[in-house]
Amino acid sequence: MASKQSSPHKVAAVLGAGRFGTAVANLVAPNVERLFLYAHRAEQACAWQASRRVGDVPLAANVVVSNDLEMVLRICSVIFPVVPAAQFRGLMQQIAPAIRPDHLLIHGTKGLHIYEDGDLPFAQSVATMSRVMVQETKVQAVGCLAGPNLSAELAQKHPAVAVVASASRKVLAVGEQLLTNPWFRVYTSVNLNGVExxxxxxxxxxxxxxxxxxxxxxxxxxxxxxxxxxxxxxxxxxxxxxxxxxxxxxxxxxxxxxxxxxxxxxxxxxxxxxxxxxxxxxxxxxxxxxxxxxxxxxxxxxxxxxxxxxxxxxxxxxxxxxxxxxxxxxxxxxxxx
CATH class of the missing domain: 1.10.1040.10 (N-(1-d-carboxylethyl)-l-norvaline Dehydrogenase; domain 2)
Incomplete structure (x- = not known):
């Protein structure tokens, strides 16, 4: 099992405080010293940080809800983008100036992006989220979190399984380490496109x-x-x-x-x-x-x-x-x- 003591990554971030993003934040939290949960709207970030809840889901003690995206990207080398597919490319463009080649990005978005500003045949204009991350930022190591992970059941810590997929062995190792919990088993796969x-x-x-x-x-x-x-x-x-x-x-x-x-x-x-x-x-x-x-x-x-x-x-x-x-x-x- 991963632990705070064994993990070289003391901080990590989840971008997107929806139901699944919040669930991922609580999954990673036990394995880091601090987990930043980025919320797009400042008033929501303040309210959730004060109440220690997002909706009806309590936050782990070391989760910090923040609207300061620049700060989060500066101090966190492992980022989990978890936003709807329609917002994904815009988020990548927003964070691109602050993303370093050594950042690790593991997304949890279950959708496809369509590039409508090119001359490619339709089938070639459809992109997975990993492709969007690579196209819009300087990041070199990307991955995907997938599996039968219903947010409500994750919040209740029902036993569950997931797969982290990536062509990068480092992403696989870090993803498995940061997401594994006694009740949450993580497998790895190099078949990124297939898993997505x-x-x-x-x-x-x-x-x-x-x-x-x-x-x-x-x-x-x-x-x-x-x-x-x-x-x-x-x-x-x-x-x-x-x-x-x-x-x-x-x-x-x-x-x-x-x-x-x-x-x-x-x-x-x-x-x-x-x-x-x-x-x-x-x-x-x-x-x-x-x-x-x-x-x-x-x-x-x-x-x-x-x-x-x-x-x-x-x-x-x-x-x-x-x-x-x-x-x-x-x-x-x-x-x-």
Whole structure:
């Protein structure tokens, strides 16, 4: 187990004080002397630092909530960016002047970025968060944290597992050291692209699982759907040239089962309410936080079309979300009917 005494990194930082960012901060805190949790809004940072809570989640004693990004980047060599995909590139551009080549960046963002300011074919304009980090900053060592890590359960310290992926052995060692706890097991993988893609794709199928739940189907149908979903993930990764050797690990099957089986998941909630007859625009007004799956459905549909490949479940969910395909017909397509 990692410890404060054995870790050469006395301070670390999490950028983003959302539910998952706060959970990551509390995970790392026992293994460092101080953990800085960066909040974008100064008034929130002050309030959370004073109350020692973010929402209903208590903060570890050595977590410092700060709005001073320059200070945080100056004194912390290990940074965990955990913000929604839509904000990720902007954050990287903001921190780029202060990022040194020796910084280690391990992100926890479950989404893709689309570069819309170039002349590349669509499929080549889609970037993982690790690619964004390398393109927008001088950092040389990047990684990703992924797995079946529902924020509410992490806050309660339920036994869990994750994977840290990177091409850098140093990032793997530091990530494993800083995140490991008695109840939180960390594996490592050099398959960064594969882990990131698994991390992204499961959000699509969480919407599908919500549709199945909203239609009133039970465990048999859920298991049928998970079987179909893991097969489609494999097809998508093959079409995009992404190594799929992590598909049955924590970031693939593990995260797929957890997210598709959680009725508290934002993406599951979207699918559930869609099955109950609500419109997507109305659902998104009510769902708190960012639901990465909606954008991911759009992106993966476009990517697969650009490759001339099919992803039946993803396409059916897209049509139900954006083209008013009746839910029962969409479900038939999802399950190969």
């Amino acid at each position: 893609m698994c991390n992204v794709l499961k959000n699509i199928f969480a919407i599908g699982a919500g549709i199945i739940g909203g239609m009133g189907y039970g465990a048999n149908t859920y298991a049928f759907f998970i079987t179909m979903a893991i097969s489609e993930m494999d097809c998508i990764m093959a079409a995009t040239g992404t190594p799929s050797n992590g598909l049955l690990g924590p970031a693939g099957l593990g995260d797929l089962i957890a997210t598709c089986g959680s009725t508290t998941s934002r993406n599951y909630t979207i699918g559930y309410r869609l099955a109950k007859g609500e419109q997507l625009t109305d659902i998104l007004k009510d769902v708190k936080g960012v639901s990465e799956g909606v954008q991911t459905v759009q992106t993966i549909c476009a990517v697969m079309q650009s490759y001339g490949k099919q992803a039946p479940i993803t396409e059916a969910i897209y049509r139900m979300l954006f083209e008013e395909l009746p839910v029962q017909k969409g479900l038939d397509v999802m399950l190969g009917g």
